[in-house]
Amino acid sequence: MTKTHLKSFHQPQQPKRKEITMAIVFEANYSKKLGLPGFSSHQYSVTVRSEVTDIKQVPAESNRIYKLLQDAVDKEIQHVGFLPKNSNGNSSDKPAPNGGDNGNGHDDTWDCSDKQKELILRIVSENNLDKQEIETLALERFGQGVKKLNRLEASGLIEELLEKYAEKPNRAQRRYPARRFQPGSAK
């Protein structure tokens, strides 16, 4: 095969399509809200935008930015700034342990079930209890405020409140006669 012969089979070159790379804008926000003593809470969030050239880069970029933002938020949120005086007359620059919140704060999100929340509030209301006292009890028992208690902890708190304030039989008296001796009404 000669060079000339080869040339005869050569297809005319099409002009190359210019590859256009679309930038993918990746926006991430990290927000954290912490309950504080003295009926307070504070919140801080950081948002960043980043560009990736390939959709496949998103998981890695998300991972990187999440860590970055979390570190940034955690670093700043430790400074709680001004706090109104609580019932003990103290204000503190230290965050409440484990993000402790209280029963009276503005944030109405509870981590326990709605039923548990209603029961706690009902016990407090029916017995004219001081919410701050209940908050202190939760902090003593669980290291965090009432609203931050999970369902297991809230159940423990409810038992404690019933025993302490509601003049109901203690948990052993409630449980064992029912469970052991009246099987029909057992749990």
Added chain:
Amino acid sequence: MIAPAVAPPSQSGIKDRLDVLQETVSASRLNCWQQCRLKFWFRYVLRLVKPSAPALYVGSIVHSVLQSWNLGRWRYRSVNLEALKQTFHENWKEEQVEAVINWQGEEEAERTTGWALLETYFRDTPITLDEKPEAVEVSVEADLSEHGLPKLIGVIDLVRAGGRIVDFKTASQTPTVKKAQHLHEAQTSCYAIMYRESTGRKETGIELHHLVKLKKPKIVVTPLEPMTDNQQTRLFKGIESYVAGLDREDFVPSPGLHCQSCEFWNECRRWS
């Protein structure tokens, strides 16, 4: 002697009762169902009340004292052996006010056994006095509606620090690990599911603390791994069977060794 807790239910009363029993399920109900459906009928549907067996009474008082001990640590209060002994004797008297126990002249011997078990436990327990529990005697539940199952309810004896679920048991024989794991699997799986739902965390393990009534009492602690997916499937299938069985009112007896200690022996023999 049959002493119904309430007047014998009418047909509509039974239907209502079955509906209630299908709305929720507990480990003890499931255990009873799996042991014998006719026993379940007498106990949970007709709600027949029988005099308690002494062993059951001893078990309940032992549990109540262990609970006081756990609560003491939870509340950062020191509870000494003398105080616990006093609690034991007080509870022993108080609980009998409303309970009928068929002692057969053995009350004093049973009382001695009960305290001996507790003394042994407090001496040999792996739980140290400064270990604060995560939870003591807590009512918990788990919504299983996404699996098409009723709500799971129960009370967990103790959750040790770090998420180890503990159940106390009194027994007359020394348990082996395999036997204990098998016999109590439904119960431990129920607790694991409720713990996970209540805390959003997986339990780090489960412990069965057996207080064994021998001449020389002893404590056997059986550590179990966290619930596996397979165990969860077995439990869910068990609950499915429970719901379906109640639905078709399947209350046939399951004769076996457990009949020897069944309080409904006479009722069972009359069943047809």
